[in-house]
Amino acid sequence: MGRKQYQQDLQELKARMTSMAEIVRKNLRDSVRCLESRDMEGADLVIRSDEQVNHVCWDIEEHCIRLIATQQPVAGDLRFIFSVLQITNEMERIGDYAKGIARISRKIGNEPLVKPLVDISRMADIASCMLEDALKAFYENDGRTAAEIPARDIQIDMLFRQVHRELLTFVMEQPANMEQCILLEWVAHNLERVGDRAINICERVLFTVTGEVVDFN
Amino acid sequence: MDQIRLKTLDYSLFYGEFRALNRINLEIPSNRITAFIGPSGCGKSTLLRSFNRMNELIPGVRTEGSVQLDGGDIFREDVVSLRKRVGMVFQKPNPFPKSIFDNVAYGPRIHGVRNRSRLAEIAEESLSRAALWDEVKDQLHKSAMALSGGQQQRLCIARAIAVKPEVILMDEPASALDPVATVKIEELMNSLKKNYTIVIVTHNMQQAARVSDFTAFLLTDENRAGNVIEFGPTDRIFTSPTDRRTEDYITGRFG
Numbered sequence A: 001m002g003r004k005q006y007q008q009d010l011q012e013l014k015a016r017m018t019s020m021a022e023i024v025r026k027n028l029r030d031s032v033r034c035l036e037s038r039d040m041e042g043a044d045l046v047i048r049s050d051e052q053v054n055h056v057c058w059d060i061e062e063h064c065i066r067l068i069a070t071q072q073p074v075a076g077d078l079r080f081i082f083s084v085l086q087i088t089n090e091m092e093r094i095g096d097y098a099k100g101i102a103r104i105s106r107k108i109g110n111e112p113l114v115k116p117l118v119d120i121s122r123m124a125d126i127a128s129c130m131l132e133d134a135l136k137a138f139y140e141n142d143g144r145t146a147a148e149i150p151a152r153d154i155q156i157d158m159l160f161r162q163v164h165r166e167l168l169t170f171v172m173e174q175p176a177n178m179e180q181c182i183l184l185e186w187v188a189h190n191l192e193r194v195g196d197r198a199i200n201i202c203e204r205v206l207f208t209v210t211g212e213v214v215d216f217n
Numbered sequence B: 001m002d003q004i005r006l007k008t009l010d011y012s013l014f015y016g017e018f019r020a021l022n023r024i025n026l027e028i029p030s031n032r033i034t035a036f037i038g039p040s041g042c043g044k045s046t047l048l049r050s051f052n053r054m055n056e057l058i059p060g061v062r063t064e065g066s067v068q069l070d071g072g073d074i075f076r077e078d079v080v081s082l083r084k085r086v087g088m089v090f091q092k093p094n095p096f097p098k099s100i101f102d103n104v105a106y107g108p109r110i111h112g113v114r115n116r117s118r119l120a121e122i123a124e125e126s127l128s129r130a131a132l133w134d135e136v137k138d139q140l141h142k143s144a145m146a147l148s149g150g151q152q153q154r155l156c157i158a159r160a161i162a163v164k165p166e167v168i169l170m171d172e173p174a175s176a177l178d179p180v181a182t183v184k185i186e187e188l189m190n191s192l193k194k195n196y197t198i199v200i201v202t203h204n205m206q207q208a209a210r211v212s213d214f215t216a217f218l219l220t221d222e223n224r225a226g227n228v229i230e231f232g233p234t235d236r237i238f239t240s241p242t243d244r245r246t247e248d249y250i251t252g253r254f255g
Ligand SMILES: Nc1ncnc2c1ncn2[C@@H]1O[C@H](COP(=O)(O)OP(=O)(O)OP(=O)(O)O)[C@@H](O)[C@H]1O
Pocket: B015, B020, B038, B039, B040, B041, B042, B043, B044, B045, B046, B047, B058, B224, B226
């Protein structure tokens, strides 16, 4: 086995990605949970924790650039490093969506919710699950799973349309609900985007494994 | 589709009893740079030397299969005329201990060019193509041995070009040079491919990736015979090789 340090560096990249992914997934789940349970402190924590996500992201980028400059990676290694950069970027954006939801949570404040967040909560579950499985496929070089995950996004899109219709009805019934309904629509929109980003990650997994560029969207 | 300049068909080469190359099938496109890569002893130089029958000088060498240049069997061709069509540049610059001019004029003279002004023309043209003219035009009668290593290597390329070959074979042409001289040689190769087909052996993966259009990866089998494992466009070989062994070699996981 040649190039020990290099191999260790590649492993190290995976480790850093894992810790970034853990924070992002936690923030995503927490942001929705805090919205449901009107937990302002929790929402603040999510907002502050996004700083950390950004730092890990830069750290990973720096690590990748150093590897490219010093080790001239090729073939599978090159695809891996390129994908790490892309996936890290997708996760950073997902982190921003979580922060966005936490901010909305703060905005709604202690006002009672117009309705229990059943569908929004399901959207969050599916999106978070897609993200988790996509990353697992990446760690395990599992192209087959990565190709199966994107189909789940249909459910998210369906729920999104449902939430949208429901919120519209609320606004029509009670125009005073307008402000909160617009904010909740944003929450649903953010979660819909998380699903799309998870799909992008699946595309990167396939590229890493096969070298082929696919478009699941 | 690229036109094919050189082609081997089930080509094997034996040093005595030892099979150094095993049934090589390769098509080398015209006006492109093709790189041979692979671990030491896998037969890169042997394969390269096959294209102008340099191996024949070694006692006990025997071949099977065929090697074609522009569709014609090279073993049927007169070896002097073959070597005019297929020139070679070696790892260590090896100018003759003569003047710069005489080095470049050597080949044309052998092939019957006597006219001084014609020889001067050829020298200027070859040295220009080899990106050396500007550095030596005022000292053509100085000894070639007084040039730097990088200049000597460009002189050897000029010498190879002077007989107007179709193919230039280069066996690790930059391995004895510093990075600056290496870049010069690489740029030179790039400009030469307009007019020539270039085949290069290199141990430097980045060099193969930088300069070549096609890459062949060679590896020995369990009998230590060299085989072509994978051949294809260089950008594909270096982003998505299809054979695990190619991947292991170019990523440095090998051995
Ligand atoms: N003149 C020779 N007589 C006998 N065997 C030879 C001769 N030249 C080369 N060989 C053998 O043939 C095989 C291929 O050698 P070759 O020089 O072509 O390898 P290579 O890929 O160019 O290696 P390197 O990268 O070290 O230059 C080796 O096993 C070598 O020992």
